[in-house]
Amino acid sequence: MLAKKKNKNKDTTTEKMTSLCYTTIMKTALIQQKYHGTKAQTLIETTRHIAAAAGEGAELVVLQELHQHEYFCQSEMTRYFDYARNFKADVDYWGKVAARHKVVLVTSLFEERAPGLYHNTAVVFDRDGSIAGKYRKMHIPDDPGFYEKFYFTPGDTGFEPLDTSVGRLGVMVCWDQWYPEAARIMALKGAEMLIYPTAIGWFDHESDGEKRRQWESWITIQRSHAIANGIPVLSCNRVGFEPDPGGALEGIHFWGSSFVCGAQGEMLTQADTESETILYADIDPDHTRQVRDIWPFLRDRRIEKYDCIGHRFCDSDPDTRTRPSV
Numbered sequence: 001m002l003a004k005k006k007n008k009n010k011d012t013t014t015e016k017m018t019s020l021c022y023t024t025i026m027k028t029a030l031i032q033q034k035y036h037g038t039k040a041q042t043l044i045e046t047t048r049h050i051a052a053a054a055g056e057g058a059e060l061v062v063l064q065e066l067h068q069h070e071y072f073c074q075s076e077m078t079r080y081f082d083y084a085r086n087f088k089a090d091v092d093y094w095g096k097v098a099a100r101h102k103v104v105l106v107t108s109l110f111e112e113r114a115p116g117l118y119h120n121t122a123v124v125f126d127r128d129g130s131i132a133g134k135y136r137k138m139h140i141p142d143d144p145g146f147y148e149k150f151y152f153t154p155g156d157t158g159f160e161p162l163d164t165s166v167g168r169l170g171v172m173v174c175w176d177q178w179y180p181e182a183a184r185i186m187a188l189k190g191a192e193m194l195i196y197p198t199a200i201g202w203f204d205h206e207s208d209g210e211k212r213r214q215w216e217s218w219i220t221i222q223r224s225h226a227i228a229n230g231i232p233v234l235s236c237n238r239v240g241f242e243p244d245p246g247g248a249l250e251g252i253h254f255w256g257s258s259f260v261c262g263a264q265g266e267m268l269t270q271a272d273t274e275s276e277t278i279l280y281a282d283i284d285p286d287h288t289r290q291v292r293d294i295w296p297f298l299r300d301r302r303i304e305k306y307d308c309i310g311h312r313f314c315d316s317d318p319d320t321r322t323r324p325s326v
Contacts, residue, residue: 023285024285025282025283025284025285026059026060026166026167026282026283026285027056027057027058027059027060027280027281027282027283028058028059028060028061028062028234028260028280028281028282028283029053029056029058029060029061029062029278029279029280030061030062030234030235030236030258030259030260030271030278030279030281031046031049031050031053031061031062031063031064031067031236031277031278031279032064032236032237032238032239032256032258032271032275032276032277032278032279033045033046033049033064033067033238033239033276033277034238034239034240034254034276035069035070035071035238035240035242039068039069039083042067042068042069043068043093046063046067046068047097049278050097050101050103050105051101052278053101053103053278053280054101054102054103056278056280058103058280059103059104059127059166060103060104060106060166060169061101061103061104061105061106062106062195062197062234062236063105063106063107063108063197063236064108064197064198064199064236064237064238064258065108065120065173065174065197065198065199065237065238066108066109066110066120066199067107067108067197067238068083068090068109068110069083069110070242070245071199071238071242071252071254072151072245073145073146073147073148073150073151074145074146074147074242074244074245074246074249074251074252075147075244075245075246075248076147076150076246077245077246080151081112081118081151083110084110084111084112084118085112087109087110087111087112087121090107090109091109091123091131094107094109094123094125095125095129095130095131096129098125098126098127098128098129099125099127099128099129100129102127102128103127104124104125104126104127104132104164104165104166104169105124105125106122106124106169106171106195106197107122107123107124107125107197108120108121108122108123108173108197109121109122109123110151111136113153117153118151118152118153119136119137119152119153119155120136120137120140120148120151120152120155120173121134121135121136121137121155122134122135122136122137122171122172122173122197124162124164124169124171126164126165127165127166132162132163132164132169133160133162133163134157134162135155135157135160135162135171135172135173136153136154136155136156136157137152137154137155137172137173137174137175137176138154138155138157138158138159138172138176138182139154139175139176139178139179139182140152140153140154140175141175144249145203145244145249145252148175159172159182159185159186159189160189161186161189161190161191161192167192167193168190168191168192169191169192169193169195170183170186170187170189170191170192170193170194170195170231171195171197172186172194172195172196173196173197173198174196174197174198174199174200176196177196177198177218177221177222177225177235178221180221180224180225180228181309183225183228183229184228184229186229187229187230187231187298188298191231192231192285192288193231193232193233193234193283194222194225194226194229194231194232194233194234195233195234195235195236196222196233196234196235196236197236198235198236198237198238198258199237199238199254200218200237200254200255201237201238201252201253201254201255202214202215202252202253202255203249203250203251203252203253204241204250204251204253205250211255215255215257215273218257219257219259222235222259222261223261223265223267224265226261226262226263226264226265227263227264227265227295228297229297229298230263230288230291230292230295230297230298231263231288232260232261232262232263232268232283232288233260233261234259234260234281235258235259235260236258236279237254237255237256237257237258238254238256239254239255239256239271239273239274239275239276239277240253240254241253241254242254255273256271256272256273256274256275256277257270257271257272257273258270258271258277258279259271259279260279260281260283262283262284262287262288262291263287263288263291263292264291264295268281268282269281
């Protein structure tokens with residue numbers, strides 16, 4: 001049975017800031033779910049959860065990475081490219097869902113851009129069903145059980161926040177969440193929150209200690225983005241065990257644990273590691289402004305000293321320190 005979690009940390013402050021696009025407390029919903037065996041059944045469940053979230057007053061709904069299908073990147077199989085060929089129909093479907101329930105909807109879809117050219121793409125719909133924008137996943141992993149480089153071309157949209165009726169959203173995808181540079185650029189371009197549709201989990205053969213370290217690292221890096229940039233972070237992960245279709249590995253146990261943290265990294269709400277859940281949190285723009293005022297990290301940046309960050313590694317080899325002129 002689907003669990004329902006609500007944020008208990010709602011601030012009752014009535015004075016609202018005017019510099020952010022969203023100026024009142026906004027209810028958000030993250031839909032953490034498992035794959036239901038087929039795309040058709042999974043869409044039914046996801047759409048039902050969106051309707052339930054809208055009925056609870058959610059204005060912004062976030063779905064997990066590649067939410068229409070199993071996490072197919074556990075193996076390298078060309079048949080899965082067929083999933084991307086329905087990209088236009090998928091966009092049309094989710095636009096209608098957003099319009100029907102009058103929510104801003106963050107989706108994560110497999111996009112065929114051209115034959116042989118595919119992206120892991122977050123498409124964001126405004127509450128009227130129009131496309132607010134899309135983000136193509138920039139950082140692509142290639143690890144055992146996560147063979148994404150076989151499927152996805154690195155994104156070319158850059159780190160550009162998307163303007164919606166509920167604010168300017170810094171949407172990225174999964175592996176992007178490990179890179180502070182990406183979060184910083186989104187914040188410097190005016191993102192009012194960072195959003196990460198995600199698919200991450202454990203291998204069951206790993207020790208309990210290793211599982212704990214991975215899980216804590218995943219949470220810590222994202223909370224640090226909130227702190228360093230003074231904006232909330234919303235991270236929506238899938239849940240449940242999915243076997244490796246190729247049989248090389250036993251499969252992945254996706255650890256759920258979707259969460260929302262505030263601008264100081266404070267945990268507003270978090271799901272467990274096993275349950276399908278609609279996770280609610282209230283985002284207060286006053287709190288974001290107050291944090292930026294008392295922790296002015298952006299003010300104190302020494303931007304004239306950061307040239308090295310544009311290099312692969314800051315060593316003394318002149319060949320690695322020279323970039324071609326444009």
